[in-house]
Amino acid sequence: MPHDHHHHHHPEVDLAGDRRVAAAVGVNILLTVVQIVAGLFSGSLALIADAVHNLSDALSLVIAFAARRIARRPADADMTFGYGRAEVVAALINYVTLIVIALWLAVEGVGRFLNPVEVEGWTVVIVAGVALVVDLVTAALILRLSHDSMNIRAAFLHNVADAMGSVAVVVGGTLILLYGWWIVDPIITLLISGYILWHSWQGIGPVIRVLMLGSPDSPRIDEVxxxxxxxxxxxxxxxxxxxxxxxxxxxxxAHVVIEDTAGMDVVRADLKALLEDRFGITHSSLELEGPGAACHDRALIGSG
Known part of the structure; x- marks a missing residue:
């Protein structure tokens, strides 16, 4: 069984996916505006933190939307491998942006500990409740797309994180209403910041690995x-x-030393077929060498 799956573009499927991403962008931008206004009105930093995270998701979806369209362009003289990595670059931009936002929220949260501000609990609870619904709708819109794209998958996971953040803000607003615990607001802000940082750290590794031409987890290089x-x-x-x-x-x-140069073309064709059937590798460049013409440096990895 091949370890890798090949995803071909189908215009109707791509168009439907674009519409889903565009709808997700629209609802997130609208929600962000509402949350920021409500956060300023209520004095809730946690609500503004959730709004900023929602805005980052909306922007990440905009980048994802553009990257999806760029990635469909065929290979040309400038990009001989095609434009598929546009989505990987977009994912890197999204994660780096999230890390910067999370650090900013952490600084603001610490500032609120030093200078507490009264928070309007009802506004926080109502708006965060609406945000939770929108986050779940957005996640539903892009769930199917997230299976095949690390860029869309990152946006999907961000929305799940947003939903969790909204739940935390609702809980915080409720505690403020019931007990007047204003300190809950900066605590929740720091928790949201910490979760975004943890999530970004988990997601950025595979993206950097692709951009650094790292070997895939499957198939393993020793197995190949x-x-x-x-x-x-x-x-x-x-x-x-x-x-x-x-x-x-x-x-x-790879450089392949063969036992008999007379059957060179047959061996090359067989190896290419083997790589495709066993591992799903359709792009392979094999340099065949006879026993007396092999390279002096015979390291398995890191030469050639």
Whole structure:
């Protein structure tokens, strides 16, 4: 069974997905405006924190929308691998932006501890309740798209985080109403900030790995090397490079020492078919070498 799945663009599916992303952007921007106005009116920093996070989600969806369209462009002389990595770059921008926002919220939350401000609890509870509904609607709109794109998946997880933040703000507003605990507001702000940082740290790693041409988690490079070395007519494999061109496309480059140069073309075709059938690798560059013409540097990885 191939370890990698190939995702082809279907115009009708792409158009429907674009409409879902556009709808998600619209409701998040509207919610952000309402939350910021309500936060300023009520004096709730936690509500403004939730609004800023919602705004970041709306902006991330705008970037995702643009990246989806760019990614569909065919390969050309400038981008010979195509434009699929536009979504990976967009995901990196989104995560870095989230980290900056989370740090800003943390600073503001600490400031509120030092200079407490009275908060209007009813406004906080009502607006955060509306925000929770909008977050869930947004998550539902992009749930299906999130399965195939790390960029959309990041936006989806952000909305889930927003929903959790809204629940926390509702709880905080309720405690303010019942007990007058104003200190709850900056505490919740710091919790939201901490959660955004944790979530961003978890998400940015795989994005950087793709951009750094890191090998995929599956297939593993030792598994691929063993499969190539075990193939008929192959004596050795070295200068092996395995990386993700984009999220769902793995590429391979290797020097292969063959036992008999007379069957070179057959061996190459068989190896390419093996890589596609076993691992789903459709882009492979194999340099075949005879036993007497092999490279002096025979390191498996890091040469060639």
């Amino acid at each position: 090397a063993h499969t190539l070395c075990s193939a008929d007519g192959v004596a050795d494999v070295h200068a092996l490079h395995l990386w993700r061109v984009q999220e769902h496309r793995v590429a391979l480059q």
